[in-house]
Amino acid sequence: MSTISRDEVAHIARLARLAVTEEELDVFAGQLDVILTSVQRVGEVAADEIPPTSHVVPLTNVLRPDEPGECLAPGDVLRSAPAAEQNRFRVPRILDEEA
């Protein structure tokens, strides 16, 4: 039995703004289940004294001095924008009409 439900897949898809069909919900629930089960096996060897790892490189405090670097040329900034207006990124209406 899947440890991840169709509802959970639908919820995650909505958060990620992905359109998923009814059939795909079943497909992805199965696939995500395989992934989660595989990752869960890590828990079998990770004892309490082993801290969770977020980074494979044992480095801390990598900082840069507060000195200005180079910016993109204004034309380059907006070059890959789907739409631009007044040197700004133009984006569709944010709120639904009835909001």
Next chain:
Amino acid sequence: MTVAHAPSYESAMSSYEPVIGLETHVELGTRTKMFCGCPTEFGAEPNTQICPVCLGLPGALPVANAAAIEATIRIGLALNCEIASWSRFARKNYFYPDMPKNFQTSQYDEPLCVNGYLDVVLDGETVRVEIERVHLEEDTGKSLHVGGSTGRIHGATHSLVDYNRAGIPLVEIVTKPVAGAGANAPQVAKAYVTELRDVIRALGVSDVRMEQGSMRCDVNTSLNRPGAQWGTRTETKNVNSLRSVERAVHSEIIRQAGLLDAGERIIQETRHFHEDTGQTTSGRSKEEATDYRYFPEPDLVPLAPDAAWVESLKATIPEPPSVRIRRLQEAWGLTDHEMSSIVNAGAVELITATVESGATVEAARKWWLGELARRANAQDVELEQLSITPAHVAELQALVDAGRINDKLARQALEGVLAGEGSPEQVVAARGLEVVSDSGALGAAVDAAIADNPDIAAKIRDGKLAAAGALVGAVMKSTKGQADAKTVRELILSKLS
């Protein structure tokens, strides 16, 4: 929705106890952004302070700004926090056009500073506001909403985004819930934000200007019956001045009390504060409950401030503003009441600077708490927002002390300075306000007054010197208040002796 009857504040306070909480965002004054070298200048042309890192382009690698980390640790130390020996950044995932990356780099369960407090003084009483956490994140871009009637997001057809601000280091300071303040809750909220602003300004890490948005405040408010569990809270956003912090808590208490009185429930929601009406309105939209799916930021390595670093930063923490207030009160020789009027008027820095510019404490207080406070109040702005500097006030007083203008003319000069006509000296010159004490120039006016008032002149000739006042008044009137009263009096007496 039914509109509940709004009770008076007093009646709300007789039935309920408020609990407040404050989340304050402070934009740091670093030269560059949090994770890249883009400059942070305010007011630059749109989208000119942008690079692949702040746009979140594929392959870009963020690196944390050392000055921002230090500033955050210093804020934590000034707020009596514990500095974490291990801290990480996290991704806060959401889709909204104010961040081009579709996530904001923030901190989640491992903030840099935790468990602090800030003591604030309210009417001579110290109130301790406990700090839950101080963490570091990045600011978002600025949106311009087009097509709506008022430039608001509601009714807009589309929006235009400028990402210059996206990525500027932003410190978030979160209090623990503040209970037990009772009817003083609005003033405690304002006093806390004021003190926090002063602490951060003293650290020199931000210009903390609420009107420019470099300090922003969200206010949580809930009400409960005495002895009962805390009520459902609302979060009021868009509170952009110290006065508004107080007004937002005040109006939210009244609104919630009205709903509770009517037997209705408080909905946990975000509300927006409106400066013009002093009211809050619901910010509810049809969005789902937030689910940010925080996870440790894989492109940044953890922070592990060692004890020696923290100690060296501790040595840079200035005198706490509340301690400084005590010291100033002593130095200025003021009573508790006099000092708290200065504090409540938000005039400590202004008076300090005015005294530093050469005025006496007495003169500085007279101007800032008198004429200027009256004008600020009439315009509904803070004293420091008036277009006059402490140096101007000191200069104005120096002109009075030198006898070049009198109090009445000084008020006219003040008006000119506030209207942007220049320094007091310049306004006096341009408006021709200087007192006329030259006896030659005044002689004609005195002669005219004597000729116009033969009865009074006769009395003075008979030795009734008190009558001279009426003639002085006549001369002042004919010279539009610009005559030096002392010289006029001497002239009258010598002419009639």
